[in-house]
Amino acid sequence: METTFIDEIEQICEEVADSLYKQVIAITETLAPDGRGFGQELKSIDEQLDDYRKIRNDTTSWVSWIQNKALEIGNELQVGGVDQETIASINPVAIAVAFAMDYSSRMEKELEKRLQ
Amino acid sequence: MDNDYWSGLPSNDEIQEGLTYVHEYWRDRNKFIAEIRDMLSGRNKIEMPAATAYKPRVVHSYALAAIINEKASRFTQLPTIQVVPDSPEHEARIKSSQLEMAINVAISEMERRSDGDVWARAAVDAIVLDEGIERIERAPSAFWPEVVQINEKGEAFLPFEESTIIKDANNVLKKRYGIPIRSIYVPLENFFPVYEGPTLIESYEIELRSLRDVLRNKLFNTSELQGFNYSGKKLYETQVSIVHYVNHIWHAYFAMIPGVVTDVSNQFNWPDYTSTDLQVSGKPILLHAYKHNLGQSIYNCIAGRFGGWKTSHNRIEGVGKGLLELNQATDEILSQVFTNVRAKYWPTLLQEFDAEQRGYDTGSPPNAVNIQEGQNFGIFKGEDIRPLFKPVDDPLVGWLWDKFQDQMGRLGGSPVVFGQNTPGVDTGYHQALQITQAEHLDEKIEQNLSDAAISRASLILRHIKVMDMGEVFSHITEIGPTGKKQGHYYSINPNDLSPLPRMDAQVRKPRPVDLAASIRAAREASDERQGKGPLLSDDTIRADLLSIQAPDIEQHKIDVETAKRKIIQSDVLTAKIMQYLSIKLTTNQAPDVTGAMPSPAAAEAGRQVMNPQGAGPATNDVPPSTTPMNTGMPPTQSQPEAQAGREILNSMQADV
Numbered sequence: 001m002e003t004t005f006i007d008e009i010e011q012i013c014e015e016v017a018d019s020l021y022k023q024v025i026a027i028t029e030t031l032a033p034d035g036r037g038f039g040q041e042l043k044s045i046d047e048q049l050d051d052y053r054k055i056r057n058d059t060t061s062w063v064s065w066i067q068n069k070a071l072e073i074g075n076e077l078q079v080g081g082v083d084q085e086t087i088a089s090i091n092p093v094a095i096a097v098a099f100a101m102d103y104s105s106r107m108e109k110e111l112e113k114r115l116q
Numbered sequence: 117m118d119n120d121y122w123s124g125l126p127s128n129d130e131i132q133e134g135l136t137y138v139h140e141y142w143r144d145r146n147k148f149i150a151e152i153r154d155m156l157s158g159r160n161k162i163e164m165p166a167a168t169a170y171k172p173r174v175v176h177s178y179a180l181a182a183i184i185n186e187k188a189s190r191f192t193q194l195p196t197i198q199v200v201p202d203s204p205e206h207e208a209r210i211k212s213s214q215l216e217m218a219i220n221v222a223i224s225e226m227e228r229r230s231d232g233d234v235w236a237r238a239a240v241d242a243i244v245l246d247e248g249i250e251r252i253e254r255a256p257s258a259f260w261p262e263v264v265q266i267n268e269k270g271e272a273f274l275p276f277e278e279s280t281i282i283k284d285a286n287n288v289l290k291k292r293y294g295i296p297i298r299s300i301y302v303p304l305e306n307f308f309p310v311y312e313g314p315t316l317i318e319s320y321e322i323e324l325r326s327l328r329d330v331l332r333n334k335l336f337n338t339s340e341l342q343g344f345n346y347s348g349k350k351l352y353e354t355q356v357s358i359v360h361y362v363n364h365i366w367h368a369y370f371a372m373i374p375g376v377v378t379d380v381s382n383q384f385n386w387p388d389y390t391s392t393d394l395q396v397s398g399k400p401i402l403l404h405a406y407k408h409n410l411g412q413s414i415y416n417c418i419a420g421r422f423g424g425w426k427t428s429h430n431r432i433e434g435v436g437k438g439l440l441e442l443n444q445a446t447d448e449i450l451s452q453v454f455t456n457v458r459a460k461y462w463p464t465l466l467q468e469f470d471a472e473q474r475g476y477d478t479g480s481p482p483n484a485v486n487i488q489e490g491q492n493f494g495i496f497k498g499e500d501i502r503p504l505f506k507p508v509d510d511p512l513v514g515w516l517w518d519k520f521q522d523q524m525g526r527l528g529g530s531p532v533v534f535g536q537n538t539p540g541v542d543t544g545y546h547q548a549l550q551i552t553q554a555e556h557l558d559e560k561i562e563q564n565l566s567d568a569a570i571s572r573a574s575l576i577l578r579h580i581k582v583m584d585m586g587e588v589f590s591h592i593t594e595i596g597p598t599g600k601k602q603g604h605y606y607s608i609n610p611n612d613l614s615p616l617p618r619m620d621a622q623v624r625k626p627r628p629v630d631l632a633a634s635i636r637a638a639r640e641a642s643d644e645r646q647g648k649g650p651l652l653s654d655d656t657i658r659a660d661l662l663s664i665q666a667p668d669i670e671q672h673k674i675d676v677e678t679a680k681r682k683i684i685q686s687d688v689l690t691a692k693i694m695q696y697l698s699i700k701l702t703t704n705q706a707p708d709v710t711g712a713m714p715s716p717a718a719a720e721a722g723r724q725v726m727n728p729q730g731a732g733p734a735t736n737d738v739p740p741s742t743t744p745m746n747t748g749m750p751p752t753q754s755q756p757e758a759q760a761g762r763e764i765l766n767s768m769q770a771d772v
Contacts, residue, residue: 005680009689017696024701045486055717070725073702080698081691090699095706097722102707104714 047109052107061099069096122317123365131370131400133318135359138308139389145428146305146392149245155443156181156244162447169504170459175450179521180443183528188240191556191623194227195235195569197218198659200618213666215617218606219573221590222295226576230298235572237301238418239565239623246420249302250320250567251360252575253367253414291605297579299572304425306390307415311426316413321360322389329506330356330371336403337695341373354548357389359400362413368405372398412577418568421560428621438527446520453513455507459674463503470498562624569621577617581610622663634661696771 043051055061075090082090126134154160158176165172197219201212227234238248328351331338346354357372374384375398378379387398408414417424422431467484473496474482487493487501495501580588587607594604638661641652652660658667683689714722 009683009692013689013692013696016693017700020697021695021700021704023209024697055714057717059717059721059724060719063724066721066725077698077702080701081694082698086695086699090703092702093127093725095702097725098706098709100718100722101709101712104718105712106707108715 049107049110049114052104052111056104056107062104066093066096066100069099072096120365124363125366125368125405126361128370128400128402131359132397134310134318134361134398135308135324135372135389136397138310138320139394141306141428143428143432145425148433148436149305150392151440152180152244152295155440158445160440160447162451164451164455168570169464170455171204173451173455173458175447175454177443177446179524180439180528182705183524184240184244187528187558187561188236189241189563189623192625193236194223195565195572195574196529196622197223197569198620198622199512200620202617209668211612212617213669214606215608215612216666218590218608219619221578221592222297222576222588222608223573223605224592225295226297226299229294231300234299234301235569238416241304242418242420242424242565242568243561244420245436246430247304247424248418248420249304249307249416250416250418250572251300251302251362251606252298252416252579253298254408254579257301272690287587287589290585290587293590295588295590296583297576300723301757302415305392309415309417309425316417318361318363319413320414321362321415321500323358323360324388324390325353325358327351327354327356327672330358330403333403335372336369338403340401341371344373344702354386355388357387357398358403359389361434362415364411364413364708365407367408368404368697369403369415370400371403372397372400375399404497408579409582410575412575412578414575415570416572416575421557421562421564423564435527439524442520442524442527446517446524449513449516449520459505460503463505465501466504468496468500468502470496473498488668559625565623566621570619571623573619574616577608577613580608581613584610586610625749634663 014073055065070093073095074087077087077092078084138337139679151160158178158181160176162174162176163194164174176543197216199216201208220681234250238250241248248289302321305321307324309316310318310320326343327341330336331341332352342591344354359370359646361368368604372387372389374386375396385396387394424430465484467698469476469481471481476482484491510670587609590609591603591605593601595601638657641657641661642650642654646652654671655667658664663671744748
């Protein structure tokens with residue numbers, strides 16, 4: 001099928017965004033390999049576990065955590081100029097749930113190590 | 117045949133009489149052509165002394181051929197046709213542009229499938245001999261052999277005459293067959309026209325074909341040739357003079373067979389009508405004839421600077437004879453100088469002996485001593501050994517050479533047009549005069565070539581009209597909007613050819629200095645003149661100054677490029693890229709929860725959030741995983757939560 005000018009423009013956007021994404025990741029990994037942001041303090045694993053125990057068995061707290069995370073993701077996308085409809089289709093709630101599951105899973109492994 | 121020789125098919129006797137007459141009438145022209153062709157190919161004889169003390173060497177300068185090459189190189193390989201729109205309106209211009217593209221593609225395809233390099237060869241003949249000839253014919257039997265039909269008598273016939281197969285062919289078939297018109301180059305000496313005033317009424321063209329070729333052709337009635345019981349090599353060697361008789365309606369093929377049968381060891385004297393000295397005449401037999409129905413000749417005669425050969429004499433003869441003489445003189449000087457150089461640098465030695473010293477009173481001098489290279493030898497005092505020909509500069513040779521070159525340049529057209537310095541031109545004014553003279557000669561040739569190119573295109577269009585087979589397709593490969601090659605079919609519709617469109621033709625390449633001058637002129641013509649606007653419109657500048665065909669298409673391309681550039685330079689693109697980047701950063705950062713083992717409360721919270729309608733009793737359904745989604749505009753998902761939930765269920769082990 002013959003490509004149109006719109007196809008070409010979208011292709012350009014894809015390629016540039018892809019390239020910039022890789023640059024951002026590379027810069028971030030170089031400047032902050034441990035993930036600590038500027039002005040922030042990286043908590044020790046015990047401190048992290050303490051925070052985790054507060055919400056570990058509390059479904060309501062987990063729901064709040066997930067909802068806050070989803071809000072944060074939505075705000076990030078808004079700052080990047082993404083419209084509401086697109087944000088909705090990306091489904092930040094699902095992404096927040098993934099973050100929650102990942103966080104909980106990591107913490108559970110640490111707890112298990114402590115018990116052994 | 118009636119007296120209507122314009123449109124009737126002549127009998128064999130009439131062909132015999134007509135051919136004999138025209139062959140005799142054009143004899144002088146053909147002798148002149150033969151001399152020119154000999155000179156061009158270096159076959160002109162150069163006289164030299166027979167018995168000499170040195171070996172004469174013959175060198176041909178090919179000066180005439182060099183002039184012809186230079187002149188021919190100023191013209192394009194194929195003419196470019198421009199169709200003039202009927203009116204200044206946009207629709208008329210679009211229509212003319214489409215027809216223009218179609219005609220140029222058709223000409224290009226016709227040239228590719230024809231005799232090879234037809235236009236260029238005919239144009240060279242027009243430059244050298246003042247006329248070039250091409251025959252433009254419909255040739256289904258050559259290109260579309262599958263459409264030649266056989267009637268109940270077993271005779272092959274052209275479908276244009278009686279069958280509807282061409283008319284019924286669909287577009288797919290026609291595209292496959294290609295353009296059914298071809299062009300054949302005809303050497304001028306083989307073309308014997310009959311003019312009445314400026315009109316070409318009828319013509320005889322001689323073509324030599326082998327007897328094998330003639331007997332093989334299914335379209336030819338070869339019953340009278342069966343008596344020649346040849347085989348093997350004899351079939352190839354026997355050249356038959358085929359006469360193409362063409363008038364305003366008919367194109368007929370006659371074979372000239374031996375008129376006198378001399379059955380001596382089965383030897384027949386086949387007449388060769390391409391020779392100016394016809395030794396034996398032949399008897400014409402009709403092989404095949406068809407009505408082309410064009411109402412004019414199918415030959416395109418390309419005139420040179422003196423308007424072509426309408427009678428048996430032409431002003432080109434004077435110029436040609438002058439060039440022949442000068443070229444001959446140039447060849448002789450070159451041969452003499454070359455011989456001289458050879459004699460000097462491979463010397464013959466003259467040995468002077470003292471008769472008294474040697475003891476000779478009278479009689480012949482002794483034989484010369486044969487001296488080998490490096491060998492010592494002795495002579496008496498007063499004797500001498502020296503080269504027979506001493507190296508001596510002769511300024512007359514250089515002067516004569518320059519004169520000949522200069523004069524040939526004036527007669528034939530000077531290379532000074534391309535900036536080459538010519539001998540004897542010392543001042544800029546003199547060079548400007550030479551340029552003017554050379555350009556004047558070129559302009560005359562260019563005008564005539566342009567007229568012939570228009571005639572060529574008209575002939576093609578007339579054929580298409582007469583064939584009445586609907587659209588005729590030609591294929592071209594061109595660069596598409598994405599920069600890649602793509603094929604395209606252009607068509608010529610006979611309905612668009614009534615009346616025939618007005619056409620112009622471009623036959624000359626612009627000189628490099630012309631292009632820069634044209635662009636400069638174009639820019640000045642399009643300059644704003646203090647509120648009065650430009651001097652010429654963009655269309656006129658493109659068509660007339662820059663010779664761009666289809667200037668409206670060019671304008672369209674400019675408009676598209678401008679719009680693209682504005683879009684790219686605007687903020688729209690930047691905003692889009694930022695959006696795409698944000699989406700990437702967000703979605704690609706989401707962790708892969710395959711094999712994750714969260715706490716039961718976390719799992720339950722995920723289920724509640726993903727299924728806010730209420731999950732019912734606890735099940736093994738878990739919140740959806742988020743494998744990073746594709747970048748760019750994410751596709752709309754139906755019930756993504758349910759789909760994601762099933763993915764999480766499959767990936768997690770609720771073993772807490």
